[in-house]
Amino acid sequence: MKRKRFTNAELNEAARHYDGPYKPYDLVKELCIAIVVVGALALLLTIFFSSPDEKPSTIASWSRQMPADFVTTATSELDGSSFSADYGPPYNNGTGAVQHEWFIHLQQWFGISHPLNAPLDFVIDPLRSIPGQPGLRSAIATYEAATPKMQSTWTTNYANAVAPPAGSKIPPAKVSGLRVIPVGGDYGPVALMMSSLLSLAQSGGLDGALLTSSQFYQTDYTKPLLLMADGGDLSARAQAENLLGDQWGMMNETGSYPGQVWLWLYTFWYQIAPFNSSANADLLVLTVMGAMSLAFILIPFLPIARDIPRWIPLHRVIWSEHYRSHES
């Protein structure tokens, strides 16, 4: 007897058994042909389009191309005002990048697993690694012995001299070749510390100094990448390649290549309210994506989602031949 609508239980039961006709089929041959076809497709795409490989930035290249940006960033690391210096877990006890939802503070609960002390790790310890230079050692000692207020005065004066705030009457620092020369002011020992750090960075020494740990072999780039991310070099290159967050971010690839296009839904949420203006955007987006992923996995058990294939009857196209044979 014909009916208008089947229940899910009926559909399930009907799909458990198939007593109908079979046709000869060679699965192994099909797979072998598929491998050849896909291999040929990948080969053709390789021949015509190759693959992108933009050289990585280094602290040396950044500090040589953007010396003022480098010393501004280094000053913010020294006085603890940079993004990384005040980040919070898993790097330090800061609060600048800590996110939570309601009473759930996952970021803080998991603690500090990759410790970072920005003033020491990014500035003072690398400066101490420079051999000789009694004047520099004296400058570091002077800085460390000063009161926090005095330190802040020096770093603020220096930062303002290198990159004057909008509307400020402070004359901007002179950038001469690879040097940054702030116009006279009270910078204490900071001017010497920064010019020494700039020289170290431009020589490539800071790249190595930030990788140094207790052993010879290195694979962890956490510290150099955090420092570079605080500066303007990576973001300037990313903007030129349309990789910024408001340009749909990391789903894109450098050049005109398809990147991780399967992340479109993840990056989509960052473009719309309330996510694009929330201080907890990352956590909110990942929570939404986590919930959607779980729903995706559990579609067979979700009443509305599992009914969509019946409401949008694409199966009539997919199995059209089969249905026609039964109608006849």
Next chain:
Amino acid sequence: MSGGRNWTVRLREAGVRAMPPERLLPDGQPAYMSSWIYIFGVLTIAALVVIIFSGTILGLKGPAWWHYTGVGHFFNSIHLWAVELFFFFMVIHLWGKFFMASWRGGRARTWISGAISFLISIAAAFTGYVSQQNFDSQWIATQAKDGLNSTGIGAFFNVLNFGQMYTYHVLLLPVVVIALVSAHILLVRRSGIVPPLPLPELGLDATVSEHAGASTAESAA
């Protein structure tokens, strides 16, 4: 030979019972399997084979090789395009299976294993992108860290640690993807491909029973 049923014999017999050879590698398929949508599953597997092959070549020479040799760059390109094809085929396969309501008839585990394979594949591809050792990996890693850190995942999955990401990419996640895809294929073989959704005008039985003029499973085999 000893006639005792030792553990090995029991395991073998359980395996054969669960998956008889003719079910594991059948030489016939239901007559309703006659749409282009069915090829996207096998195309996805084929792309995975090309990914593993090209990735193995890259792995044999180490992570920096492809930056300074033409042959290395060639295999990196094959790897990249195979990944793009893999996701392209898999997404079409996924939408196809969705609109076929392919979880019917006790096939929910098949859907779930496929869905998790898709999600783990995204993670595997992501760790590849941050293991490239170029500007792209620097940018993706420094951007992605904030999202992962906000959930606490960053405490033990550090995208700025190349060594950790590389290990995930060349060993841990491929093992998981291959295991999941293998389980998915075995589940498909065990349950068979899902029969067509019954049409109201044809009734429930019409789609799963024999009609005149077609061969049976036995005669196809």
